[in-house]
Amino acid sequence: xxxxxxxxxxxxxxxxDIRSSYGLFINGTFVDTSSGGSRKxxxxxxxxxxxxxxxxxxxxxxxAVGAARHGYENVWxxxxxxxxxxxxxxxxxxxxERARELAVLESIDNGKPIRESRDVDIPLVAAHFFxxxxxxxxxxxxxxxAIPRPIGVAGQVIPWNFPLLMLAWKIAPAxxxxxxVVLKPAxxxxxxxxxxxxICQQADLPPGxxxxxxxGGETGRLLVEHPDVDKVAFTGSTEVGRAIAKSIAGTKKRLxxxxxxKAANIVFDDAPIDQAVEGIVNGIFFNxxxxxxxxxxxxxxxxxxxxxxxxxxxxxxxLRVGDPLDKNTDIGAINSAAQLxxxxxxxxxxxxxxxxxxxxxxxxxxxxxxxxxxxxTGVSQAHRIAREExxxxxxxVLTFRTPAEAVEKANNSPYGLSAGVWTDKGSRILAIADxxxxxxxxxxxxxxxxxxxxxxxxxxxxxxxxGGRHGLxxxxxx
Amino acid sequence: MTVTAKSTDTSxxxxxxxxxxxxxxxxxxxxxxxxxxxxxxxxxxxARAATLGTRSIKxxxxxxxxxxxxxxxxxxxxxxxxxxxxxxxxxAKARRPDPADPTCPAVAAVCVYPSMVATAAExxxxxxxxxxxxxxxxxxxxxxxxxxxxxxxxxxxxxADEIDMVISRGAFLAGxxxxxxxxxxxxxxxxxxxxxxxxxxxxxxxxxxNVRRASWLGMLAGGDFIKTSTGKITPAATLPVTLVxxxxxxxxxxxxxxxxxxxPAGGIRTSKDAIKYLVTxxxxxxxxxxxxxxxxxxxxxxxxDLLMQRTKMATGRYSGPDYFTLD
Numbered sequence: 070x071x072x073x074x075x076x077x078x079x080x081x082x083x084x085x086d087i088r089s090s091y092g093l094f095i096n097g098t099f100v101d102t103s104s105g106g107s108r109k110x111x112x113x114x115x116x117x118x119x120x121x122x123x124x125x126x127x128x129x130x131x132x133a134v135g136a137a138r139h140g141y142e143n144v145w146x147x148x149x150x151x152x153x154x155x156x157x158x159x160x161x162x163x164x165x166e167r168a169r170e171l172a173v174l175e176s177i178d179n180g181k182p183i184r185e186s187r188d189v190d191i192p193l194v195a196a197h198f199f200x201x202x203x204x205x206x207x208x209x210x211x212x213x214x215a216i217p218r219p220i221g222v223a224g225q226v227i228p229w230n231f232p233l234l235m236l237a238w239k240i241a242p243a244x245x246x247x248x249x250v251v252l253k254p255a256x257x258x259x260x261x262x263x264x265x266x267x268i269c270q271q272a273d274l275p276p277g278x279x280x281x282x283x284x285g286g287e288t289g290r291l292l293v294e295h296p297d298v299d300k301v302a303f304t305g306s307t308e309v310g311r312a313i314a315k316s317i318a319g320t321k322k323r324l325x326x327x328x329x330x331k332a333a334n335i336v337f338d339d340a341p342i343d344q345a346v347e348g349i350v351n352g353i354f355f356n357x358x359x360x361x362x363x364x365x366x367x368x369x370x371x372x373x374x375x376x377x378x379x380x381x382x383x384x385x386x387x388l389r390v391g392d393p394l395d396k397n398t399d400i401g402a403i404n405s406a407a408q409l410x411x412x413x414x415x416x417x418x419x420x421x422x423x424x425x426x427x428x429x430x431x432x433x434x435x436x437x438x439x440x441x442x443x444x445x446t447g448v449s450q451a452h453r454i455a456r457e458e459x460x461x462x463x464x465x466v467l468t469f470r471t472p473a474e475a476v477e478k479a480n481n482s483p484y485g486l487s488a489g490v491w492t493d494k495g496s497r498i499l500a501i502a503d504x505x506x507x508x509x510x511x512x513x514x515x516x517x518x519x520x521x522x523x524x525x526x527x528x529x530x531x532x533x534x535x536g537g538r539h540g541l542x543x544x545x546x547x
Numbered sequence: 548m549t550v551t552a553k554s555t556d557t558s559x560x561x562x563x564x565x566x567x568x569x570x571x572x573x574x575x576x577x578x579x580x581x582x583x584x585x586x587x588x589x590x591x592x593x594a595r596a597a598t599l600g601t602r603s604i605k606x607x608x609x610x611x612x613x614x615x616x617x618x619x620x621x622x623x624x625x626x627x628x629x630x631x632x633x634x635x636x637x638x639a640k641a642r643r644p645d646p647a648d649p650t651c652p653a654v655a656a657v658c659v660y661p662s663m664v665a666t667a668a669e670x671x672x673x674x675x676x677x678x679x680x681x682x683x684x685x686x687x688x689x690x691x692x693x694x695x696x697x698x699x700x701x702x703x704x705x706x707a708d709e710i711d712m713v714i715s716r717g718a719f720l721a722g723x724x725x726x727x728x729x730x731x732x733x734x735x736x737x738x739x740x741x742x743x744x745x746x747x748x749x750x751x752x753x754x755x756x757n758v759r760r761a762s763w764l765g766m767l768a769g770g771d772f773i774k775t776s777t778g779k780i781t782p783a784a785t786l787p788v789t790l791v792x793x794x795x796x797x798x799x800x801x802x803x804x805x806x807x808x809x810x811p812a813g814g815i816r817t818s819k820d821a822i823k824y825l826v827t828x829x830x831x832x833x834x835x836x837x838x839x840x841x842x843x844x845x846x847x848x849x850x851x852d853l854l855m856q857r858t859k860m861a862t863g864r865y866s867g868p869d870y871f872t873l874d
Contacts, residue, residue, distance in 0.1 A: 071829075071834060072829075072834040072837050073608070073611070073612070073825065073826075073829045073834060073837055074607075074608060074611075075602065075603075075604060075608050076604070076605050076606045076607045076608040076609070077605075078603035078604070078605045184601060188601065339585075339586070340585070340586075341585060341586045341587055341588035341591060342585040343585070343587070343591075343592070343595075343794050344587070344588040344590075344591030344592060344595070347591055347594070347595050348591065387830045396601070396602075396603035397602055397603055493586045493588075513588050513590070513591060514590065514591065
């Protein structure tokens with residue numbers, strides 16, 4: 070029993086009002102699905118069923134795309150940028166006003182700790198809408214031609230790791246540029262997207278501008294393959310991204326993909342060591358490691374590997390795993406049974422391939438989906454845990470001796486989404502970042518996001534950029 | 548100066564002997580060592596401290612933390628206007644911080660100027676409350692060494708069992724580390740059996756790299772505690788500075804086996820702030836430091852806020868500042 074035992078400090082869930090069932094948000098109203106299908110969404114921390122959510126079929130997708138087309142041609146497309154901006158600012162302000170509700174709902178549906186949904190996810194959602202609201206009447210200055218035009222109807226499919234934030238990344242730039250959208254949230258985390266539909270109503274957003282349809286992979290396939298969709302944006306696994314790219318090849322559709330990652334977090338021997346440890350922890354244990362840009366491969370210079378790992382283990386022992394709604398929780402629940410299974414399988418593979426597995430002593434709740442923060446040492450480049458995306462709180466530690474070796478190992482991956490460099494030497498940061506084939510390189514920090522900063526991948530991590538001025542390009546014809 | 552590093556007795560309880568006593572064999576060796584410590588990234592340290600500040604300490608944990616914080620207070624009066632009467636008054640408060648509640652613990656120490664030590668020592672005799680005295684030409688430290696040592700000896704002979712010394716920030720910032728080191732060693736010797744708290748005055752050191760180096764310097768030279776501030780300079784104690792110092796004492800113990808205490812002083816006025824510091828101690832240095840022997844708050848107004856929160860926890864009602872004595 071620790072001397073300083075933090076008493077439970079649960080955030081009240083009374084602020085959220087979860088309905089027993091949800092329809093589809095098409096043309097500004099909630100409607101029943103014509104297929105009649107539905108699926109349940111559960112709280113991954115307790116396995117409690119939260120709500121029944123409609124499963125959109127072909128006719129529903131057709132209706133949603135039709136509503137978006139109508140909204141685009143008659144209202145949103147012709148609207149002045151300054152007027153679109155007013156709506157976007159309004160959405161941003163309502164997100165801020167309802168921040169606590171959205172944070173609690175996100176934690177309940179996704180399993181992420183309230184500290185993160187409250188301090189990271191929701192503030193960034195509002196920031197994205199504020200940021201792109203500012204662009205709506207300045208598109209001609211974005212560098213994409215003198216008279217940039219919207220593309221039309223965007224079909225957007227987003228993952229379950231940052232449900233509302235990924236929605237904001239997709240919807241804010243699309244709307245700012247004058248497009249309308251049909252968005253499909255992930256099947257395990259639809260609730261905040263449906264709350265966002267409510268926010269659209271509250272903001273008096275014209276019908277058809279934002280349509281939200283729920284469902285599984287089949288619904289997503291129907292959406293991206295719909296002939297009247299002009300633009301497809303997908304965030305998720307490389308496997309699905311590849312299938313989408315194949316399915317729309319040869320059509321008029323434009324595509325951006327933000328896929329998997331296996332980021333190298335490179336720590337040089339002159340790094341600010343305590344902050345590097347924080348960055349490693351934040352890099353891989355933030356959001357239970359359900360982060361496509363997670364720093365899942367730690368590359369540490371051999372000369373400081375031992376003291377660094379000692380500090381890292383000490384720090385990992387202070388991580389608090391448990392109830393996502395407890396304000397002191399650092400690591401929440403794994404989002405689904407299927408994901409938990411994948412993490413277990415890859416971790417077992419790590420052990421059987423000869424890497425050393427370590428976790429701090431940590432009691433996991435009986436119900437729900439949980440995985441203790443895990444560290445693998447003695448990992449080699451050939452191990453599966455060094456190559457495949459685990460998408461969980463599992464860190465693989467490799468060592469290097471020279472900067473060239475660090476770069477070589479970091480780049481030796483089919484992915485290229487992000488990387489981290491830790492050193493006190495500014496010149497080395499620039500030199501290494503220049504050689505890393507990754508869309509984002511963080512220096513002496515990790516997992517920092519800002520709406521003004523573009524984000525996206527190299528190689529199998531996808532193409533296109535989201536965020537910043539660059540993020541507009543995907544939604545403008547020029 | 549005849550005192551050398553070898554006589555500083557930095558590691559009487561060494562478990563894994565190291566050559567650290569040797570790093571002060573020369574100016575060059577000391578500089579090499581201090582500049583070889585890992586750097587501190589200011590943005591990262593600030594962010595870590597801010598995250599620790601978001602811990603939510605409620606109910607039983609809050610109760611426990613408030614009582615611990617009271618026991619860690621060095622109740623301080625360091626004014627030119629101090630008189631024996633005022634010192635007697637704060638000694639009474641130190642013994643029974645909340646006269647209405649006998650279960651309220653006493654504070655750790657009373658901290659005064661050397662001229663007031665005799666009064667405080669008399670008032671606190673037999674209570675277990677320590678008598679701390681600032682010394683060495685506090686707060687600037689701008690006096691000849693002989694004067695500083697006399698200052699220290701006078702405080703100790705009047706009954707102080709804890710000495711809060713200031714380092715020469717001028718010498719430190721000029722890179723004359725050996726001078727600072729030797730001075731701490733000399734004061735430690737003059738203080739004899741009294742516990743030595745080394746005030747780094749982090750507000751004047753300006754960078755976290757300097758804070759880490761000064762922390763190690765103070766520990767290498769034999770300090771029993773490292774303390775942030777005099778309270779006479781802004782900024783005084785901050786959470787990130789204390790975090791850096793806690794990392795230093797943690798690392799120092801893992802290298803030498805010797806545990807050194809930490810005392811943030813100045814600017815900590817609310818229970819909420821005090822609890823943030825305790826969380827930082829808990830998650831940085833660890834629970835071995837969650838004890839008045841190893842962590843102190845240099846404060847005066849903090850105590851009343853702790854008492855008000857304590858009363859609120861016990862009765863469920865807030866009382867006003869009028870119900871607690873000012874000193």
